[in-house]
Amino acid sequence: MNPIFPTLRLRRLRASAAMRNLVRETEINVRDLIYPLFIAEGKNVQQEIAAMPGQFRWSVDQLPGIIAKISAANIPAVLLFGVLETASKDETGSASWNECGIVQEAIRTIKRTAPEMIVITDVCLCEYTSHGHCGVVRDGRVLNDPTLELLARQAVSHARAGADMVAPSDMMDGRVAAIRAALDQENFFDTPILAYASKFASGFYGPFREAAGSTPQFGDRRAYQMDAANAREALREIESDIAEGADMVMVKPALAYLDIITRTRQRFDVPLVAYNVSGEYAMVKAASANGWIDEQRIVMEILTAIKRAGADLVITYHALEVAKAMSQ
Ligand code: PBG
Secondary structure, eight states, X not given: OOOOTTTOOGGGGGSSHHHHHXXXXXXXXXXXXXXXXXXXXXXXXXXXXXXXXXXXXXXXXXXXXXXXXXXHTTOOEEEEEEEOOGGGOBSSOGGGGXXXXXXXXXXXXXXXXXXXXXXXXXXXXXXXXXXXXXXEEXXXXXXXXXXXXXXXXXXXXXXXXXXXXXXXXXXXXXXXXXXXXXXXXXXXXXXXXXXXXXEBOOGGGHHHHHHHTOOOSSSOSTTTSBOTTOSHHHHHXXXXXXXXXXXXXXXXXXGXXXXXXXXXXXXXXXXXXXXXXXXXXHHHHHHHHTTOSOHHHXXXXXXXXXXXXXXXXXEETTHHHHHHHHHO
Protein backbone atom coordinates (compact mmCIF):
# COMPACT_ATOMS: atom_id res chain seq x y z
CA MET A 1 0.00 0.00 0.00
CA ASN A 2 1.26 3.44 -0.89
CA PRO A 3 1.51 5.85 2.00
CA ILE A 4 -0.88 8.76 2.20
CA PHE A 5 -0.69 12.09 3.96
CA PRO A 6 0.76 12.82 6.51
CA THR A 7 3.32 10.06 5.88
CA LEU A 8 3.38 11.09 2.26
CA ARG A 9 4.50 14.66 1.67
CA LEU A 10 5.35 15.29 -1.98
CA ARG A 11 6.73 18.71 -1.13
CA ARG A 12 9.76 17.08 0.61
CA LEU A 13 11.51 16.61 -2.72
CA ARG A 14 10.81 20.20 -3.78
CA ALA A 15 12.20 21.92 -0.72
CA SER A 16 15.44 23.27 -2.20
CA ALA A 17 16.96 23.93 -5.61
CA ALA A 18 19.50 21.16 -4.97
CA MET A 19 16.75 18.68 -4.15
CA ARG A 20 14.74 19.71 -7.21
CA ASN A 21 17.81 19.31 -9.41
CA LEU A 22 18.31 15.84 -7.97
CA VAL A 23 14.88 14.55 -8.93
CA ARG A 24 14.42 16.39 -12.25
CA GLU A 25 13.15 13.96 -14.89
CA THR A 26 13.62 15.93 -18.08
CA GLU A 27 16.58 18.01 -19.14
CA ILE A 28 17.18 20.11 -22.21
CA ASN A 29 20.46 19.45 -23.94
CA VAL A 30 21.78 21.75 -26.66
CA ARG A 31 22.84 18.55 -28.47
CA ASP A 32 19.15 17.82 -29.04
CA LEU A 33 18.37 21.07 -30.85
CA ILE A 34 18.14 21.69 -34.59
CA TYR A 35 18.25 25.25 -35.91
CA PRO A 36 16.24 26.20 -39.03
CA LEU A 37 17.82 28.58 -41.55
CA PHE A 38 16.18 30.43 -44.47
CA ILE A 39 18.42 30.74 -47.52
CA ALA A 40 17.76 33.67 -49.86
CA GLU A 41 18.91 34.48 -53.38
CA GLY A 42 21.39 37.28 -54.02
CA LYS A 43 24.38 38.59 -52.09
CA ASN A 44 24.82 40.44 -48.81
CA VAL A 45 21.31 39.55 -47.69
CA GLN A 46 20.57 39.36 -43.98
CA GLN A 47 16.95 40.34 -43.83
CA GLU A 48 14.95 40.04 -40.62
CA ILE A 49 11.58 38.27 -40.89
CA ALA A 50 8.89 40.61 -39.56
CA ALA A 51 6.80 38.04 -37.70
CA MET A 52 9.88 36.16 -36.45
CA PRO A 53 12.08 38.70 -34.66
CA GLY A 54 15.68 37.47 -34.44
CA GLN A 55 15.30 35.18 -37.51
CA PHE A 56 16.68 36.17 -40.89
CA ARG A 57 16.81 35.28 -44.54
CA TRP A 58 20.48 34.73 -45.36
CA SER A 59 22.18 34.79 -48.72
CA VAL A 60 24.75 32.02 -49.16
CA ASP A 61 27.73 34.39 -48.79
CA GLN A 62 26.47 35.37 -45.31
CA LEU A 63 26.28 31.78 -44.04
CA PRO A 64 29.83 31.33 -42.70
CA GLY A 65 29.19 34.00 -40.02
CA ILE A 66 25.96 32.55 -38.68
CA ILE A 67 27.21 28.96 -39.03
CA ALA A 68 30.26 29.82 -36.91
CA LYS A 69 27.89 31.05 -34.18
CA ILE A 70 25.70 27.95 -34.36
CA SER A 71 28.77 25.75 -34.28
CA ALA A 72 30.33 27.64 -31.33
CA ALA A 73 27.03 27.22 -29.47
CA ASN A 74 27.40 23.42 -29.92
CA ILE A 75 24.14 23.13 -31.81
CA PRO A 76 24.71 19.98 -33.86
CA ALA A 77 22.37 20.45 -36.79
CA VAL A 78 20.66 22.92 -39.10
CA LEU A 79 17.56 22.55 -41.27
CA LEU A 80 17.64 24.48 -44.56
CA PHE A 81 14.79 26.14 -46.45
CA GLY A 82 15.14 27.90 -49.79
CA VAL A 83 13.41 31.25 -50.27
CA LEU A 84 12.95 32.24 -53.90
CA GLU A 85 12.03 35.44 -55.70
CA THR A 86 8.74 35.09 -57.57
CA ALA A 87 10.59 35.29 -60.89
CA SER A 88 12.61 32.16 -60.01
CA LYS A 89 9.53 30.02 -59.41
CA ASP A 90 7.65 27.92 -61.95
CA GLU A 91 4.77 25.43 -62.16
CA THR A 92 6.86 22.42 -61.14
CA GLY A 93 9.34 24.06 -58.77
CA SER A 94 12.27 23.09 -60.99
CA ALA A 95 14.65 25.47 -59.20
CA SER A 96 14.52 23.04 -56.27
CA TRP A 97 16.63 20.40 -58.04
CA ASN A 98 19.04 22.80 -59.75
CA GLU A 99 22.57 21.61 -58.91
CA CYS A 100 23.55 25.26 -58.43
CA GLY A 101 20.37 26.24 -56.55
CA ILE A 102 20.54 28.25 -53.35
CA VAL A 103 20.01 25.30 -51.02
CA GLN A 104 22.59 23.22 -52.91
CA GLU A 105 25.11 26.12 -52.67
CA ALA A 106 24.23 26.62 -49.00
CA ILE A 107 24.93 22.94 -48.26
CA ARG A 108 28.38 23.18 -49.89
CA THR A 109 29.20 26.40 -48.04
CA ILE A 110 28.13 25.04 -44.66
CA LYS A 111 30.00 21.75 -45.09
CA ARG A 112 33.11 23.76 -46.03
CA THR A 113 32.73 26.12 -43.05
CA ALA A 114 31.80 23.51 -40.45
CA PRO A 115 32.26 19.94 -41.71
CA GLU A 116 30.94 18.48 -38.46
CA MET A 117 27.62 20.35 -38.70
CA ILE A 118 24.74 18.02 -39.65
CA VAL A 119 23.00 19.60 -42.62
CA ILE A 120 19.37 18.56 -43.00
CA THR A 121 17.36 19.88 -45.95
CA ASP A 122 13.64 20.45 -46.15
CA VAL A 123 12.41 18.65 -49.26
CA CYS A 124 9.24 20.24 -50.60
CA LEU A 125 7.99 22.14 -53.61
CA CYS A 126 5.92 24.95 -52.07
CA GLU A 127 8.84 27.37 -51.78
CA TYR A 128 9.65 26.83 -55.46
CA THR A 129 6.28 26.62 -57.23
CA SER A 130 4.48 29.63 -58.67
CA HIS A 131 1.19 28.37 -57.17
CA GLY A 132 2.74 27.76 -53.74
CA HIS A 133 1.44 24.20 -53.37
CA CYS A 134 3.60 21.29 -52.28
CA GLY A 135 2.99 19.26 -55.43
CA VAL A 136 2.10 19.21 -59.10
CA VAL A 137 -1.15 21.09 -59.73
CA ARG A 138 -3.61 20.10 -62.44
CA ASP A 139 -7.16 21.49 -62.76
CA GLY A 140 -6.90 23.07 -59.32
CA ARG A 141 -5.90 19.79 -57.64
CA VAL A 142 -2.59 18.80 -56.09
CA LEU A 143 -1.65 15.49 -57.68
CA ASN A 144 0.08 12.89 -55.56
CA ASP A 145 1.90 10.45 -57.84
CA PRO A 146 3.41 12.90 -60.37
CA THR A 147 4.82 14.86 -57.41
CA LEU A 148 6.87 11.93 -56.12
CA GLU A 149 9.42 12.00 -58.91
CA LEU A 150 10.03 15.74 -58.43
CA LEU A 151 10.55 15.33 -54.69
CA ALA A 152 12.96 12.47 -55.35
CA ARG A 153 14.91 14.61 -57.81
CA GLN A 154 15.19 17.40 -55.25
CA ALA A 155 16.30 15.01 -52.49
CA VAL A 156 18.98 13.47 -54.72
CA SER A 157 20.31 16.89 -55.68
CA HIS A 158 20.58 17.82 -52.00
CA ALA A 159 22.44 14.59 -51.27
CA ARG A 160 24.75 15.24 -54.23
CA ALA A 161 25.55 18.69 -52.83
CA GLY A 162 26.52 17.04 -49.54
CA ALA A 163 23.38 17.08 -47.36
CA ASP A 164 23.66 14.73 -44.40
CA MET A 165 19.92 14.07 -44.22
CA VAL A 166 16.81 14.92 -46.22
CA ALA A 167 13.47 15.83 -44.67
CA PRO A 168 10.40 15.62 -46.92
CA SER A 169 7.64 17.95 -45.65
CA ASP A 170 5.12 17.69 -48.48
CA MET A 171 2.75 15.00 -47.07
CA MET A 172 2.29 13.18 -50.39
CA ASP A 173 1.60 9.45 -49.99
CA GLY A 174 4.58 7.32 -50.93
CA ARG A 175 7.21 10.06 -50.90
CA VAL A 176 9.48 8.33 -48.40
CA ALA A 177 9.62 5.16 -50.51
CA ALA A 178 10.16 7.19 -53.69
CA ILE A 179 12.96 9.24 -52.14
CA ARG A 180 14.61 6.15 -50.60
CA ALA A 181 14.60 4.37 -53.96
CA ALA A 182 16.00 7.41 -55.77
CA LEU A 183 18.75 7.96 -53.19
CA ASP A 184 19.73 4.30 -53.29
CA GLN A 185 19.82 4.29 -57.07
CA GLU A 186 22.38 7.12 -56.93
CA ASN A 187 24.37 5.25 -54.26
CA PHE A 188 23.27 7.47 -51.39
CA PHE A 189 22.46 4.37 -49.32
CA ASP A 190 23.70 6.10 -46.19
CA THR A 191 21.71 9.31 -46.46
CA PRO A 192 18.97 9.10 -43.83
CA ILE A 193 15.41 10.36 -44.30
CA LEU A 194 13.71 12.40 -41.60
CA ALA A 195 10.03 12.25 -42.53
CA TYR A 196 7.70 15.04 -41.58
CA ALA A 197 5.47 12.06 -40.87
CA SER A 198 2.62 13.63 -39.00
CA LYS A 199 2.28 17.16 -40.26
CA PHE A 200 -0.97 18.91 -39.53
CA ALA A 201 -2.70 21.60 -41.60
CA SER A 202 -1.99 24.36 -39.12
CA GLY A 203 -2.45 28.06 -38.57
CA PHE A 204 0.85 27.95 -36.69
CA TYR A 205 2.78 28.01 -40.01
CA GLY A 206 1.67 31.58 -40.77
CA PRO A 207 4.96 33.38 -40.03
CA PHE A 208 6.95 30.72 -41.91
CA ARG A 209 4.90 31.24 -45.05
CA GLU A 210 5.63 34.95 -44.87
CA ALA A 211 9.31 34.14 -44.32
CA ALA A 212 9.49 31.65 -47.18
CA GLY A 213 6.96 33.27 -49.50
CA SER A 214 5.21 29.89 -49.74
CA THR A 215 1.56 30.75 -49.12
CA PRO A 216 -0.62 28.81 -51.60
CA GLN A 217 -2.01 31.12 -54.29
CA PHE A 218 -5.38 29.33 -54.21
CA GLY A 219 -7.07 27.07 -51.67
CA ASP A 220 -5.20 25.57 -48.75
CA ARG A 221 -3.20 22.48 -47.82
CA ARG A 222 -5.99 20.50 -46.17
CA ALA A 223 -6.13 17.91 -48.95
CA TYR A 224 -2.61 16.74 -48.09
CA GLN A 225 -1.69 17.95 -44.58
CA MET A 226 -3.59 16.34 -41.72
CA ASP A 227 -6.73 17.43 -39.93
CA ALA A 228 -5.89 18.84 -36.49
CA ALA A 229 -8.64 16.69 -34.98
CA ASN A 230 -7.08 13.32 -35.85
CA ALA A 231 -4.66 11.50 -33.56
CA ARG A 232 -5.17 7.91 -34.72
CA GLU A 233 -4.63 8.99 -38.31
CA ALA A 234 -1.36 10.64 -37.23
CA LEU A 235 -0.16 7.27 -35.95
CA ARG A 236 -1.07 5.65 -39.29
CA GLU A 237 0.97 8.32 -41.09
CA ILE A 238 3.94 7.59 -38.84
CA GLU A 239 3.56 3.85 -39.24
CA SER A 240 3.45 4.10 -43.02
CA ASP A 241 6.48 6.42 -43.23
CA ILE A 242 8.51 4.03 -41.08
CA ALA A 243 7.37 1.13 -43.27
CA GLU A 244 8.52 3.08 -46.35
CA GLY A 245 11.96 3.53 -44.80
CA ALA A 246 11.96 6.71 -42.73
CA ASP A 247 14.96 6.70 -40.38
CA MET A 248 13.48 9.35 -38.11
CA VAL A 249 9.98 10.78 -37.86
CA MET A 250 8.63 14.19 -36.98
CA VAL A 251 5.52 15.55 -35.35
CA LYS A 252 4.65 19.09 -36.40
CA PRO A 253 3.63 21.52 -34.94
CA ALA A 254 4.71 20.66 -31.40
CA LEU A 255 2.80 22.54 -28.73
CA ALA A 256 -0.79 21.87 -29.72
CA TYR A 257 0.19 18.27 -30.57
CA LEU A 258 2.01 17.04 -27.45
CA ASP A 259 -0.41 14.11 -27.25
CA ILE A 260 0.70 12.98 -30.70
CA ILE A 261 4.33 13.17 -29.58
CA THR A 262 3.57 11.03 -26.53
CA ARG A 263 1.57 8.44 -28.44
CA THR A 264 4.23 8.22 -31.13
CA ARG A 265 6.94 7.75 -28.51
CA GLN A 266 4.93 4.95 -26.85
CA ARG A 267 4.28 3.06 -30.10
CA PHE A 268 7.43 3.47 -32.18
CA ASP A 269 11.12 3.14 -31.45
CA VAL A 270 12.61 5.40 -34.12
CA PRO A 271 14.16 8.75 -33.16
CA LEU A 272 11.37 11.28 -32.75
CA VAL A 273 11.70 14.92 -33.72
CA ALA A 274 9.24 17.68 -32.82
CA TYR A 275 9.04 20.95 -34.76
CA ASN A 276 8.48 23.98 -32.52
CA VAL A 277 7.12 25.96 -35.48
CA SER A 278 7.13 29.61 -36.54
CA GLY A 279 3.75 30.54 -35.04
CA GLU A 280 4.78 29.11 -31.68
CA TYR A 281 7.94 31.21 -31.82
CA ALA A 282 6.09 34.35 -32.99
CA MET A 283 3.60 34.18 -30.10
CA VAL A 284 6.40 33.99 -27.54
CA LYS A 285 8.30 36.86 -29.17
CA ALA A 286 5.22 39.08 -29.43
CA ALA A 287 4.17 38.55 -25.82
CA SER A 288 7.74 39.07 -24.68
CA ALA A 289 8.09 42.30 -26.69
CA ASN A 290 5.04 43.58 -24.86
CA GLY A 291 6.59 42.72 -21.52
CA TRP A 292 3.80 40.24 -20.79
CA ILE A 293 5.91 37.14 -20.19
CA ASP A 294 9.41 36.18 -19.03
CA GLU A 295 10.67 34.97 -22.40
CA GLN A 296 13.62 32.90 -21.30
CA ARG A 297 11.61 31.12 -18.66
CA ILE A 298 8.77 30.37 -21.04
CA VAL A 299 11.08 29.09 -23.78
CA MET A 300 12.70 26.64 -21.37
CA GLU A 301 9.27 25.54 -20.17
CA ILE A 302 8.09 24.97 -23.74
CA LEU A 303 11.18 22.98 -24.74
CA THR A 304 10.99 20.96 -21.53
CA ALA A 305 7.34 20.15 -22.25
CA ILE A 306 8.16 18.98 -25.78
CA LYS A 307 10.91 16.71 -24.44
CA ARG A 308 8.79 15.50 -21.54
CA ALA A 309 6.07 14.55 -24.01
CA GLY A 310 8.62 12.24 -25.63
CA ALA A 311 10.57 14.07 -28.34
CA ASP A 312 14.25 13.18 -28.69
CA LEU A 313 15.11 16.21 -30.79
CA VAL A 314 13.50 19.61 -31.19
CA ILE A 315 13.68 21.85 -34.24
CA THR A 316 13.41 25.35 -32.83
CA TYR A 317 14.07 28.96 -33.81
CA HIS A 318 14.94 29.52 -30.13
CA ALA A 319 17.97 27.18 -30.40
CA LEU A 320 20.70 29.84 -30.53
CA GLU A 321 19.25 31.89 -27.67
CA VAL A 322 18.71 28.79 -25.55
CA ALA A 323 22.27 27.60 -26.17
CA LYS A 324 23.59 31.02 -25.15
CA ALA A 325 21.43 31.16 -22.02
CA MET A 326 22.46 27.65 -20.99
CA SER A 327 26.17 28.34 -21.38
CA GLN A 328 26.02 31.28 -18.97
C1 PBG B 1 6.71 23.23 -46.17
C2 PBG B 1 7.03 23.59 -44.78
C3 PBG B 1 6.31 24.46 -43.94
C4 PBG B 1 6.97 24.49 -42.72
C5 PBG B 1 8.09 23.66 -42.83
N1 PBG B 1 8.09 23.10 -44.11
C6 PBG B 1 5.12 25.28 -44.22
C7 PBG B 1 3.88 24.70 -44.71
O1 PBG B 1 3.66 23.49 -44.71
O2 PBG B 1 3.05 25.51 -45.17
C8 PBG B 1 6.55 25.29 -41.52
C9 PBG B 1 7.60 25.56 -40.50
C10 PBG B 1 7.23 26.60 -39.51
O3 PBG B 1 6.09 27.08 -39.46
O4 PBG B 1 8.13 26.95 -38.72
N2 PBG B 1 7.83 23.23 -46.98
